Amino acid sequence: MIIHILDDEESILDAMSFLLAPLGVEIQTWQSSLDFLEQADLHQQGVLLLDIRMPLPDGQQVHQQLREARSTLAVVIMTAHGDVPMAVAELKKGAVDFIQKPASFEQLKQAIHQAEKASEQAVKIHEIRQNYAKLTDKERNLVPLIMQGISNKQIADKLAISVRTVEVHRANVMEKMQAESLAELVQKLSLLSI
Structure with missing residues (x-):
């Protein structure tokens, strides 16, 4: 499993990578939404910790593009702004969880564990869909x-x-x-x- 972290602030990426290192999983950081969408494997078992407020494409647009691509990455929305209506909207669109920055290790670990299960199921469905095709x-x-x-x-x-x-x-x-x-x-x- 891989954890992608997409945030436009380098200090957040560094802090999150350090915080999540004890999980012992591969961590890939992205400062640009476009780089992530163009370079990341969107059909693997993994988790995307997605900052909602970024330069365009913003987190909501990235999440929309992942849905359109039928990505198997499970999305956990992150924001420092605590925009509850936006969080609820993204949860309804398939995000696994919503956490406010700064998040504790336990909050992140719990969200990642839940997201890992969702991604595992998404990968299974993706493989079945490919076989059916x-x-x-x-x-x-x-x-x-x-x-x-x-x-x-x-x-x-x-x-x-x-x-x-x-x-x-x-x-x-x-x-x-x-x-x-x-x-x-x-x-x-x-x-x-x-």
Whole structure:
């Protein structure tokens, strides 16, 4: 796991890095929103400690761009200003937590722990989404029927194809979705709301 810290004040970046060093995780600091958005891996397991008030793009705009990119980084909003309405708005948009600067080690540790769980789930969904994208149209047609627990024979009758074709497509779905069992496949696909 990695912790990204995005703040336009170098002294804050240095202090936060020092404060978080005992966690023993990789820490990457960013003073520029544009550098972060252009250079950071937005689809990894990690946490972004995001200062909300920065030069453009500001923290809200960065958070919006992360959502649009379907980033797997969990966002913790930070501000010295304590703008509660803005914090509530960002929490509704998917931020994991909101903390006021200066934050204690315990506050940061708790927020990071919560964010780590959220990022882990986001990475899992991202991987499932990537696997689902590998399915052919014919394989995707089978997915809702497989999830309903319909037998291969019934699927073959319903789609006017041979049982053998259903078996091949079903095996391909299981392999591409990296599912060992029907239960695991259903669990993965339910995370995608399919």
